[in-house]
Amino acid sequence: MSDEMVEIFHEELRELLESLERGLIDLQVSPDDEGLVNQVFRDLHTIKGSGAMFGFVDLAAFIHDFETAFDKVRSGQVKVTNELIKLGLAARDEIPGLVEGTDDPDGVREEILAALTAMTADAGDAGDAPPAPAAEEPLDLDFGEPLPEPEPETAGATLRFTLTDDALGLGAIPSVVLGELRDLGGTDLKADISRVPGLSDLDIDVCYVGWSMYFPDGISREDIDEVFMFAEADWSLEEDAPAEGGFDLDLGELAAENGEEQGVGFFAPEEPAEEPVAEAPKAAPAPAPAPAAPKPPAKAPAAKPDASAEPAASVRVPAARLDTLMDSVGELVTVEARLTELARQSRDAAIIATAEEVARLAARLRDATMTMRMVPMRTLVARCRRLIMGLSDDLNKPVEFEVHGEETELDKTVIEKLADPLVHILRNAIDHGMETQEQRETTGKPMIGKVELSAVHAGGEVLIRVKDDGRGMNPDVIRHKAIERGLINSDMVLTDSQIFMLIFEPGFSTAETVTELSGRGVGMDVVRRTIEGLRGNIEVASKLGEGTTVTLRLPLTLAIIDGLLIEVDDERYTLPMSAVKEIFELPPEKTLASRTGDYLDIRGHFVPFIRLRTIFECTGDAPTEQNVVVVEAGESRIGIVVDHIIGTNQTVIKQVSKLQHSARSISGATILGDGTVSLIIDVPQLLAQAGPLVDSSKEAAA
């Protein structure tokens, strides 16, 4: 099996697990939603199917039982309860372990299955729906071992099957399949070679031969399912006596699984017209069924279970390919800038027009590529919900979890890297931030706590906010602790927000007792490092007794931004356009630096400003006319004095080397049309570097 296939399997598994988790959690909120039940069931089924295909026997067996339990939910025999969801989630968590092949020394998996079985068994005795009685049986069975029919069917049946085209490539061995079927009582084996093409068209990886087999004592659908768990096949089963009670399974698995939603009847009498062959005498090793098998009747949308779960309009692309595309687009944008520059110099109208055309296309390509990389926050939310559920249960702190802006999109890389920090912050909010029920009662707060997760776009940034209504943080306690830990000197003067930021210092933990949950995983310092690594930053606001709000600011994308090109002392820098609010000329009376701090009066508001010349230690003299670019970072607005404004450009961000990480106010570099490098200014960092001015700016702006 190729590595690529395995990779696809893992990728798919990850998505399915996410979807499964989401489904289960949503189901808890709306237990009667049949669509959700079906989705959960489908996810399980697909995991089982592809797991089996890739030889994960234990996984397939495990899920088989799991699936059986949910089949009862689907058929309405079992109601969705919180307990069931919890078990479902616990079972879901075992799946990665099963795939990795980790041991289960404590028998957790067995326990979960037993509990699931117990929970669903008592309700499942009605059994009039066809799949139900059989569905119960495999619960106690060892997967994959053919078992004697416990209840021999009265009528015989004919099974016809062909392996799917890629089955051999995936490791199916026809002789093994046939052997298993024989053990189930199959006789009168006939090969159907009608599909075998001429030598010139023969694909050696495809199994063209189909088989038919007669089971004098009949056979159950589930048994056949088990045989074909490892060898994907299109199969059909014909009962000898198409009387009432017998059910037609000519659509194979698919009809059985999707029957309810698709409206495909289980009972034969409705269907004979469509598939005359199905009614033909059993012995016919006719060519007809075999060719018909790969193409099921129109009622079934697709032949493979996983295909039916996937909307046809989307294409799965490895992230690495998108990265390559992004790199190429980045280069294109750079070359395009150069072309525009050359065209301008040439003064040739035709070349200028062509360059403009190229610029427009490059911009469109850039946008399209970036959109492809955007993923909604939703993918993260399920994980968060899950965490909150678990935590609030374990710690007995009932919490209402509200989410706003699930649709907010972020670059895939950002989302991926955001998961751990976000989980950590949420964990802190409940574990440390939230009071116990008794404490809440005595302080007159609602018994049920509230945690809010919101994501909104703000310019070129996304603000992700985690807000709790817990006890809040006590700056004095934090301060005291920080001094104790040697993080700050006892005589340091810090604002509350600076004190709150201390929790992100390495070696700081406010937890009085390390609980099972908060004691493991990444520390808050790792949270900050991860966020800063994404060119984002963290802000913390907290009010004692009222709660804490942690705000993460993240850039929308990591690759290309719109930039404003400015010049200082013949050096050209790029400011992210998203941070730029307005531009105007520096009033002549402000040209010289003042001692008391520089402020501009913008429509009645005082806006402090800094001089890039000073901060970047430029040597030359400032020109007589300078410009001010007003930028916004966080809550503060500040003016940056520059020599000239050159214009806007598409900025492909190139990372600066680790060798230059001490240049904190530089977030990256970009190559300009003339081939020179322009550094990209990290506005929040620049303001932080400007230090005292920024602090006073906050007060001034307020």
Added chain:
Amino acid sequence: MSAETNKNATITVITFSIGHQKLAIPATDLREIMDPLPMTRVPGAGKFAPWVLNVRGQVLPLADLRLPLGITDKGPADRPEDARRFLVLELLLAGEPATVAIMSDIVHEVAMIPKSSIEPLPSNSMWPADFVTGLFKGNDESFVLMPDLSTICTAMAQRAAAA
């Protein structure tokens, strides 16, 4: 060929000078030698790598070995100004592959030297021991220093991160 058979006995190096000091780096570390390119100053980047370059669409840091090796002199007065070259190197920066350009006042030659001629740094040497893998005697009887560029850059990056 001979390069193959002598692989274990000799090493191919590029020799160049910074100030009066002759240096050598393994040819395998060298990606290319470039005429000076327009340099962009990086404010706040420190003295070791204060500039960036555009090398065919890649933005690379330009480093100066004078600082870590403690070279202060300008070199012979008769050395032509236009002999300056940038060496683009592939090295390991904190364990990760990185491309870095370094400045050299003049590039001399590509030489095959017997490995046996490379000696460890004398214990009382003026050079920082961590930053030099060894030295050998060049054809003009002067000592040629073999800087450990990965170690130097990693140390400098740590300094940059702490600054």
